Amino acid sequence: MRFVLPAFAKLNLSLRVTGRRSDGYHDLLSIFLRIPSGEALRVELLPAGAEDRVEVLGMDLRLTGENVVARALRLAREAGAEVPPLRVEVLKSLFPGAGLGGGSGNAAALLQWLASKDASGPWGEVARRTGADVPFLFSGAPMALVGGTGDRLEPLDPPRLSGLIAFPAWEVGTENAYASLDAALRGGYPKDEASARKEAEGILSALRENRRLGFLPNDFAPPLMEAHGQYRELFALFEGAGALAWGITGSGGAAFALTRGGKLDLEWPGWVRQVLYLPPLP
Numbered sequence: 001m002r003f004v005l006p007a008f009a010k011l012n013l014s015l016r017v018t019g020r021r022s023d024g025y026h027d028l029l030s031i032f033l034r035i036p037s038g039e040a041l042r043v044e045l046l047p048a049g050a051e052d053r054v055e056v057l058g059m060d061l062r063l064t065g066e067n068v069v070a071r072a073l074r075l076a077r078e079a080g081a082e083v084p085p086l087r088v089e090v091l092k093s094l095f096p097g098a099g100l101g102g103g104s105g106n107a108a109a110l111l112q113w114l115a116s117k118d119a120s121g122p123w124g125e126v127a128r129r130t131g132a133d134v135p136f137l138f139s140g141a142p143m144a145l146v147g148g149t150g151d152r153l154e155p156l157d158p159p160r161l162s163g164l165i166a167f168p169a170w171e172v173g174t175e176n177a178y179a180s181l182d183a184a185l186r187g188g189y190p191k192d193e194a195s196a197r198k199e200a201e202g203i204l205s206a207l208r209e210n211r212r213l214g215f216l217p218n219d220f221a222p223p224l225m226e227a228h229g230q231y232r233e234l235f236a237l238f239e240g241a242g243a244l245a246w247g248i249t250g251s252g253g254a255a256f257a258l259t260r261g262g263k264l265d266l267e268w269p270g271w272v273r274q275v276l277y278l279p280p281l282p
Contacts, residue, residue, distance in 0.1 A: 002044045007109040008137055009037035009100040011165070011256055012249045014203050015218040016196035017181060017189050025149050026178060029196035031203060032136045032146045033158060035165075035278055037105050038093050041069070043113065046085035053087040061096060072107040072130045076114065079122040079129075083114060095274055097171025099220075099250025101133035108137035133250075142282035145200060147193065158282050159207040161244075163258040166234060167274035170253055172224065177251035180223050190219060207245070210260055214239065216247035224252045230271055231255060237266050 013031040020026050046053070054070045066074075069088055076083050088110060094102045107130050115123040127138040132150030143158035191199065199217060206213050215221075215235060225231045231248065234255050238246040241264040243257040257264060263277060 002042050003113065005041040005043060005109045005113050007037050007039045007041060007102075007105045008034050009039075009094070009102045009105045010034055010133060010136060010249075011163075012099070012218060013207075013216055013245075013247075013258075014196075014200050015220065015250065016191040016199070017178075017219045018191060018193045018196055019189060020182065021149075027148055027193070028146070028150070029191075029193055029200065030146045031143065031156075031200050032133075033143050033161075033281065034137065034141065035100075035281065037100070037102050038276065039102060039106060040091045041106060041109055041113075042089040042091065043110065044087040046087055048085065050085040052085055054090070055088070056090045056092050059092045059095075061092065068103040068107045068131055068134075069110055072111055072126065072134075075129050076111070076121070076123075076126045079126050081114070081121040081123075081126070082118065094276065095167045095171065097173060097252075098165075098167055098254035099172065099248065099252050100165070100254055101131075101137060101250065104131045104133035105137045107131065108134050111138050112140070145197070156204065159204070160280055160282070161207065161258045161278075162261050162263075162280050163256055163278045164264060165249070165254050165256045165276040165278070166268070166272045167276070168228065168230070168253050168255070169271045169273050170228060172252035174251050177220055177224075181220060184223050185219075203245075207258070210244065213245040216245050218248050220251045221248045224248060228253070230269065233269060234272070238264065241266055 011033045015030045018027045054067050090106050127134045128151045135151050141155040143156040145154040238257040246257040
């Protein structure tokens with residue numbers, strides 16, 4: 001028997017890096033908004049003693065390192081969970097390196113399914129160890145204020161928003177993005193946690209009141225916009241079309257716009273290779 005699991009991704013409506021830890025990881029404070037990714041998993045139970053099979057279908061990806069879904073399976077077993085051998089087909093449709101946490105959403109979908117079979121398992125800890133975006137996407141919360149390394153969640157009541165996401169012709173690796181940010185800021189991050197929280201509260205208040213915000217704060221945006229001036233062209237299009245707010249999600253490189261409802265009527269630049277329209281959220 002096969003099981004089909006829908007997967008989700010996230011948008012960062014704000015993203016502030018508030019410090020770097022002694023272990024090399026970074027603390028952040030961010031507003032995460034859960035969005036449908038259009039991706040899914042097909043899961044099939046294999047006979048006892050078989051090896052897991054994790055396959056990515058739909059896109060020709062040149063991945064290096066361990067697939068995040070395979071990592072979730074490995075960490076679950078290392079944590080003592082009883083997980084049968086599985087064949088997992090990841091039906092991929094979004095370009096990677098976009099800052100949406102699509103891979104994390106796929107891993108979270110699998111962990112949610114496993115948790116539905118065994119609620120006593122160590123699933124929260126496995127989600128935390130799998131990746132920074134996984135705890136939020138595993139939680140099922142439609143929106144949250146996320147702190148620490150992505151492991152501190154404060155669920156929020158989200159405003160009703162529509163929007164779109166534009167995928168550029170370039171991809172951004174998370175490790176490279178953090179290294180570039182550290183080099184640019186030399187440890188002097190613009191906001192500490194208290195000021196980042198106050199900023200996030202102001203953003204949420206404005207969105208709930210349908211006040212136009214314009215460009216949303218993201219510490220990764222300035223170096224990305226310096227490297228790719230095309231973002232400014234796109235943001236001007238968003239503003240001219242009447243978007244409520246816009247920005248870059250995660251460590252890049254997808255750009256997004258939020259609206260009060262309805263689609264933005266745009267002529268897309270040639271360097272935009274994919275557009276994902278979001279229905280009214282949540």
